[in-house]
């Protein structure tokens with residue numbers, strides 16, 4: 001099979017890269033049931049997407065078993081708590097959540113009064129979430145502005161059109177996104193975030209270590225094994241085909257090169273910090289992923 005990824009490809013929440021947003025929300029629903037998180041919107045959002053297996057996993061009708069290992073559930077808890085903490089600590093009134101997927105932060109965090117949260121993702125994704133959460137009677141906890149755009153296109157124009165002001169400091173997140181962008185698009189994204197950032201801006205993202213020789217093949221094999229398990233339960237995410245592999249810059253040093261002061265913690269460290277056990281089976285080397293926060297100083301940028 002040839003790669004389903006190509007320039008200009010599109011998706012909804014049940015297909016291609018969009019399904020990874022539904023998978024992420026499904027793990028948050030399980031982590032919420034396990035009291036590791038409190039994301040009350042994860043389960044109803046997954047249910048609304050309508051992929052039977054993911055709905056059953058999100059509601060608990062299907063036990064996570066082998067399909068969703070402990071690493072994925074604890075990993076979701078760590079990741080969500082890291083980004084929640086990032087935004088609350090940043091305390092900035094202008095927030096941009098890039099590739100927001102089924103993230104419900106604009107509806108569940110206690111944002112400071114006057115905060116404007118821009119949520120950017122493909123039109124099919126942001127429109128679905130807006131419609132579904134409105135149908136559930138959910139109210140945003142900040143002023144939420146939706147930006148329906150593709151990060152491979154001229155998204156800054158769409159962001160500005162929604163009211164974004166580059167002269168004000170911004171808290172940016174790119175969560176669970178970078179591997180779904182071609183390497184040069186990742187660099188371009190970080191360049192553009194920097195260009196749009198006033199001094200005092202903050203950014204949070206993941207920084208994967210450069211793979212050791214042969215590691216990408218092992219990652220693909222692991223993703224294929226996970227996809228095979230899902231496939232045998234009638235859902236075919238074909239995860240190895242959705243990511244872009246090959247050489248790419250590590251996000252953290254790249255941000256440093258752009259003038260950001262960056263601090264980070266590995267998943268291994270964050271698990272320990274949150275009192276969660278170390279990852280036992282970690283074929284994807286998730287424990288080595290670093291969640292990083294950057295601050296743009298007054299003289300840089």
Ligand SMILES: C[S@@+](CC[C@H](N)C(=O)[O-])C[C@H]1O[C@@H](n2cnc3c(N)ncnc32)[C@H](O)[C@@H]1O
Pocket residue numbers: 017018020021024025098099100101102103120121122125149150151152174175176177180181
């Ligand atoms: C793994 S999901 C993560 C979603 C969300 N950040 C979370 O952590 O739950 C990847 C998200 O990236 C979005 N995405 C990937 N490539 C994109 C692009 N070129 N433009 C806009 N969104 C993109 C997908 O639509 C999807 O919502």
